[in-house]
Amino acid sequence: MATPVGKLGLPPVLRTIADAAGVTAALKLAQARGGTRIYVPRRVAEGHWLAELIGVEAARQVAKMYAGENVLIPLGLTGTVQNARRVARQALDEGASVTQAARVSGLTERTIYNLRSREGGGRQDDQGDLFGE
Known part of the structure; x- marks a missing residue:
């Protein structure tokens, strides 16, 4: 049944x-x-x-x-939050976009932005420095 x-x-x-x-x-x-x-x-x-x-x-x-x-599309059955965050962080570290990191980790794009902001200082490595230092 x-x-x-x-x-x-x-x-x-x-x-x-x-x-x-x-x-x-x-x-x-x-x-x-x-x-x-x-x-x-x-x-x-x-x-x-x-x-x-x-x-x-x-x-x-x-x-x-x-x-x-x-x-x-809401999140499905993705496992533990810690594991999902680890997968997202790894994807971001390997150069994935926010959308790609959300797809592979099972987290929302908003969560990825927040994760990147909290853990990565909110600045991408390829972004220039405002003061040129």
Whole structure:
């Protein structure tokens, strides 16, 4: 017997996606893009990243719900916060963008900005010094 979507404790957006496209599709989407915004096209073709990730039919169901919208995908089941922060810090140290660090760590972009500000002093290494020292 399948687990009812409401019993999983999914955030509303993921619950809507799970109702339309299935729980597996919602969790895959949260794992791959959780914490970031995605644009959902009005029509999903076979080569589109969303179709590749969750399947063409599931992607089309998501498109029916959110066609033409930018949707903030909530975080999925990502593990412990300390581990996620470590993964984010490593990604940033290797030159990843905030969005890329959010995707690989399962944290939100806002959390990555805060993490970078707290731990990194808020200044990127390639940014010049205002006083030229």
